[in-house]
Amino acid sequence: MLGTTPQDWRNRTLGVVGLGLIGGSICLGAGGFRGASRFNSIIGFDADPYARDQSVQLGLVERCTDSVVELVQQADIIILAVPVKAMGVVLRDCTALGKQPFSGKIVSDVGSVKGSVHACFESILGELPPGMVLGHPIAGSEKSGVFAGRADLFVDHKVILTPVDTTDPEAVAQIARLWTLLGAEVLEMSVDHHDRVLASTSHLPHLIAFSLVDTLAVQDDSLEIFRYAAGGFRDFTRIAGSDPVMWHDIFLENKTAVLESLELFSKDLGRLKAAIESGDSERLLGVFTRAKAARDHFGTMLANKPYRQKMTNTEIEFIAGPATQLGGSIRVPGDKSISHRSIMLGALAEGVTSVEGFLEGEDALATIQAFRDMGVVIEGPEAGAVKVHGVGLHGLKAAPGPLYLGNSGTSMRLLSGLLAAQQFDSVLTGDESLSKRPMKRVMDPLAQMNALVESDNDGRPPLKISGKRELKSIHYDLPVASAQVKSAVLLAGLYAEGVTSVHEPAPTRDHTERMLRGFGCEVETEGAVCRLRGGQQLKACHIDVPADISSAAFFMVAASIAPQADLVLKHVGINPTRTGIIEILRLMGADLEISNETTVGGEPVADIRVRSARLKGIDIPPALVPLAIDEFPVLFIAAGCAEGKTVLTGAEELRVKESDRIQVMADGLLELGFPTRVTHDGIEIEGRGTSSNPVFNGGTVDSHGDHRIAMAFSVAAIRSAEPITIRRCANVATSFPDFSGLAASIGMQIKIRDAKS
Ligand code: S3P
Numbered sequence: 001m002l003g004t005t006p007q008d009w010r011n012r013t014l015g016v017v018g019l020g021l022i023g024g025s026i027c028l029g030a031g032g033f034r035g036a037s038r039f040n041s042i043i044g045f046d047a048d049p050y051a052r053d054q055s056v057q058l059g060l061v062e063r064c065t066d067s068v069v070e071l072v073q074q075a076d077i078i079i080l081a082v083p084v085k086a087m088g089v090v091l092r093d094c095t096a097l098g099k100q101p102f103s104g105k106i107v108s109d110v111g112s113v114k115g116s117v118h119a120c121f122e123s124i125l126g127e128l129p130p131g132m133v134l135g136h137p138i139a140g141s142e143k144s145g146v147f148a149g150r151a152d153l154f155v156d157h158k159v160i161l162t163p164v165d166t167t168d169p170e171a172v173a174q175i176a177r178l179w180t181l182l183g184a185e186v187l188e189m190s191v192d193h194h195d196r197v198l199a200s201t202s203h204l205p206h207l208i209a210f211s212l213v214d215t216l217a218v219q220d221d222s223l224e225i226f227r228y229a230a231g232g233f234r235d236f237t238r239i240a241g242s243d244p245v246m247w248h249d250i251f252l253e254n255k256t257a258v259l260e261s262l263e264l265f266s267k268d269l270g271r272l273k274a275a276i277e278s279g280d281s282e283r284l285l286g287v288f289t290r291a292k293a294a295r296d297h298f299g300t301m302l303a304n305k306p307y308r309q310k311m312t313n314t315e316i317e318f319i320a321g322p323a324t325q326l327g328g329s330i331r332v333p334g335d336k337s338i339s340h341r342s343i344m345l346g347a348l349a350e351g352v353t354s355v356e357g358f359l360e361g362e363d364a365l366a367t368i369q370a371f372r373d374m375g376v377v378i379e380g381p382e383a384g385a386v387k388v389h390g391v392g393l394h395g396l397k398a399a400p401g402p403l404y405l406g407n408s409g410t411s412m413r414l415l416s417g418l419l420a421a422q423q424f425d426s427v428l429t430g431d432e433s434l435s436k437r438p439m440k441r442v443m444d445p446l447a448q449m450n451a452l453v454e455s456d457n458d459g460r461p462p463l464k465i466s467g468k469r470e471l472k473s474i475h476y477d478l479p480v481a482s483a484q485v486k487s488a489v490l491l492a493g494l495y496a497e498g499v500t501s502v503h504e505p506a507p508t509r510d511h512t513e514r515m516l517r518g519f520g521c522e523v524e525t526e527g528a529v530c531r532l533r534g535g536q537q538l539k540a541c542h543i544d545v546p547a548d549i550s551s552a553a554f555f556m557v558a559a560s561i562a563p564q565a566d567l568v569l570k571h572v573g574i575n576p577t578r579t580g581i582i583e584i585l586r587l588m589g590a591d592l593e594i595s596n597e598t599t600v601g602g603e604p605v606a607d608i609r610v611r612s613a614r615l616k617g618i619d620i621p622p623a624l625v626p627l628a629i630d631e632f633p634v635l636f637i638a639a640g641c642a643e644g645k646t647v648l649t650g651a652e653e654l655r656v657k658e659s660d661r662i663q664v665m666a667d668g669l670l671e672l673g674f675p676t677r678v679t680h681d682g683i684e685i686e687g688r689g690t691s692s693n694p695v696f697n698g699g700t701v702d703s704h705g706d707h708r709i710a711m712a713f714s715v716a717a718i719r720s721a722e723p724i725t726i727r728r729c730a731n732v733a734t735s736f737p738d739f740s741g742l743a744a745s746i747g748m749q750i751k752i753r754d755a756k757s
Helices: 021-029 049-057 068-074 084-097 114-125 169-181 191-217 222-228 231-236 244-253 255-278 281-302 336-348 362-373 409-419 440-448 483-493 511-518 549-561 580-587 632-640 652-656 661-671 707-719 739-745
Strands: 013-017 041-045 077-080 106-109 135-138 158-161 185-188 316-321 325-330 352-356 377-382 385-389 426-429 453-457 460-465 475-477 499-503 523-526 529-533 542-544 564-573 591-600 603-611 643-648 677-679 682-688 699-702 724-727 749-754
Touching (some): 013 021, 013 068, 021 041, 041 049, 041 068, 077 169, 084 114, 084 244, 114 191, 158 169, 169 185, 191 222, 191 244, 255 281, 281 362, 281 377, 316 707, 325 549, 325 739, 336 362, 336 385, 336 483, 336 542, 362 377, 362 409, 409 426, 409 440, 440 453, 483 511, 549 580, 549 632, 549 707, 549 739, 580 591, 580 632, 661 677, 661 699, 661 707, 707 724, 707 739, 707 749
Parallel strands (some): 077 106, 325 564
Antiparallel strands (some): 135 158, 316 724, 316 749, 352 385, 426 460, 499 529, 591 603
């Protein structure tokens, strides 16, 4: 058997049987026979003498053998790049070499169906040789033949290997390395799974494309039709130009799996037909909006970004540099808390709710997706505009699977309350960070309401929520000041008989209460208690989402600490339960001027002008902590740039946010040569802001995938001596898409780097 080091290949011969698009591209990707080749030699065989001839002329191979048998004898690594149907002929030829023609060799194939190739080996050779690794590159082109090969055909494409129990792991490693050399990403799965996945994602689309083109082509006026069949038809049917013989083979070889997915598709197509016949616009919009959302997210999903993915998205880094002058007039994206609630309440309302200024961040998109999964038709978001076709208090349907809420704690906690009251069971899951966050705080009051919300993970997600429970109203004394818990109880309370009330130990954001009122629901607030009666109907309305003060906070601090700055932040939500950042910064001596105050949809908004200022350290009043709960990472940066000491207490909640925000900030600051004193519920920061000299050293900090930590350190760089590299920044998109672009527009220096490259 061959060794695994690349050097070994220099004494080896690669043999490719079948010199069409795939075989030819493998030869070219491996360097052809020219100087770049990784192998001692690349040899080929094709049943067509012309292809053999041309492959030598084109430099795909050094030479061709006159038979498969000769190639197998002379090559060490053999790729059978022949159509699935031709595999039998090739293997039968090989039996001229005895019962084990591939003994001591590494072999692989490229067929689109793995079950039938496996079966073919078993029937002709009695078994799948241990050195044979079944494989399938998910790459191709509608072009075929010896001239179609391209050295980069597999770059950034996936290759699926489907080893069986008896496959030699060393052979798998070698074939995986060959594909990696060709630029592909290698995945492994079982033969069955491969054939089912490919039936839906590749074979079915080809069938539909062939069929549609044929349907039109055989019509009398086909010329006329094709003349006007422009972009859409052309894009959709590109794959109908693929090799007919190969596809003929694939459908017959993968019959069962193809028929299953064809059956499913035919049913759905039938439903669409019926919807058109009966003018069922709800169904049509539902299918189209869900499909559009899924299609739009392909890119994000494939790029391994966080949306509907586990948090493997650690690759994006920010490199933020010093800046002296900031200025301009900007509007930051929509408020995250209000965006979530606009979808939730819009979905429960009667009628169509229109939303503008919606935050198109990953968290709010996760909420949209969850409601789409529960059968709600949601159009958009398109430049911040969303239309939610409400289904009424009792119109949600069971989702087909677990609801994946990404990084979003707000979605999970609020949905827990809402789903505890439904007639169906639900499962809520999230990414790595969300899976560590405490949910007992919502499970406890919901249990008191007779809901059943369970976790097998010590009160952490996934959460299993049982439906068909009769909820009863309660009075709940919040042990921690949390708007998420308050909102979860109020949403469950909408379904409970009688009046549900919540007492909060300190004021927390009241967007749920305000928005419920906007939807025509009576919610009373009396001091620290709010209450609502169950069973009230919500009526659709229009929602104008203000810019998020939590996103604006980064620029408030940025402009305050920059040596020269004059910046206007437009249309920022200044709900008094959110303005802790303004109050704290003013106590520190910041120059913030509020103008154009007005109210949109029950929420106060204003423009905020920020100019550079000499900040001073303060003891942060504990009463302001819940009102600035998300703003502390960037406030720590302000404190670092202030004169004197800043002391934060009563903020243990920061330890259970998307990361432990006290510790992670302290660790990052230390990396920048800025030690702090961490306490159990806060931090002490000795400011160094006696001059406009750099306050922080440059260096590398880890955001721990926490969006607000990543943005806070980007702000710190304004006053750093050298650039700061911030690791794991992809989650900035959860709350602030294009943060770096907007930051650059006011003079901040942030570059994005894909850490993998
Ligand atoms: C939120 C409430 C806050 C906040 C979060 C959003 C909300 O959480 O930190 O980013 O939209 O209700 P807690 O309620 O847990 O304090």
